[in-house]
Amino acid sequence: MSQAPARIQSVCVYCGSRDGGRRIYREAAAGLGCALAAAGLRLVYGGARIGLMGAMADAARAAGGEVLGVIPQSLLDRELAHDGLTDLRIVHSMHERKRLMIDNADAFIALPGGFGTLEELFEVLTWHQLGHHDKPCGLLDIDGFYAPLRDCLAHMCAEGFVAAAQVERVRVAAEPTTLLARLGAAEAAPTTTDEAIRP
Known part of the structure; x- marks a missing residue:
């Protein structure tokens, strides 16, 4: 496994x-963009200017942060590529997009989203399980959005399909600065509970 x-x-x-x-x-999403910029961390994301993607990128850029967007040619019009980023590739x-994003990141966070968000999250978790990287992963759990997923992961672990260590490595917080701290990317913010997923 890589270091x-x-x-x-x-x-x-x-x-x-x-x-x-x-x-x-x-x-x-905007709060996470601001927190990344404040911590001096580059944001790597899917390159769109709409939805949560756009709100996050706009906030990061407005706060002086560096933003790398990666978007496939086929989605250029559908997702409306952001033209105000530090770097748009x-x-x-989609495979090339995901690989480039993974290669250019030291950690991963999932905000609320749909099928694509979960597919990308589970790919990096699987790659870690297979020993392709050792980069931290986290969930920004807004108002319990990821509670059902956390329950599902715990159930998968309890039923013997996923190792407890793999489940527990996914860090969880409801506030961006706290999550960045739990990923080792920023100074810790005041917090009351350990939000790691537990089986």
């Missing part, structure tokens, strides 16, 4: 290209 990065410098964030049904999700396929 963990000595210091986290870039964080890949997976999230929806939609806003979701409640304003709290867009506010959380257009690739040929």
Whole structure:
């Protein structure tokens, strides 16, 4: 297994290209963008200017942060590529997009999102399980959005399909600065409970 990065410098964030049904999700995305910029961390994401993706990137750039967006040619129009990023890279396929994002990140965070968000999250978790990287992963659990997923992961562990160590390595917090601290990417913020997923 590869070594963990000595210091986290870039964080890949997976999230929806939609806003979701409640304003709290867009506010959380913007909050994470600001927190990444404040911590001096580069944001790596899917390159769109719409939905939670756009809100996060806009906030990071407004706060002076560096943002790398990666978007496939096929989604350039559908997801409306962001034209205000530090670096926008257009690739040929979804596979190339995901690989470039993974290679350019030292840690991973999933905000609320849909099928694509979960697919990307589980890919990096699987790659860790197979020994392809040792980068930390976390969930920004806005208002309990990821509670059902956390229960599912615990159930998978209890039923013997996933090792407890793999489940417990996924760090969870409801607030961006706290999550970044739990990933080892920022100074710790006051917190009351350990939000690691437990079987």
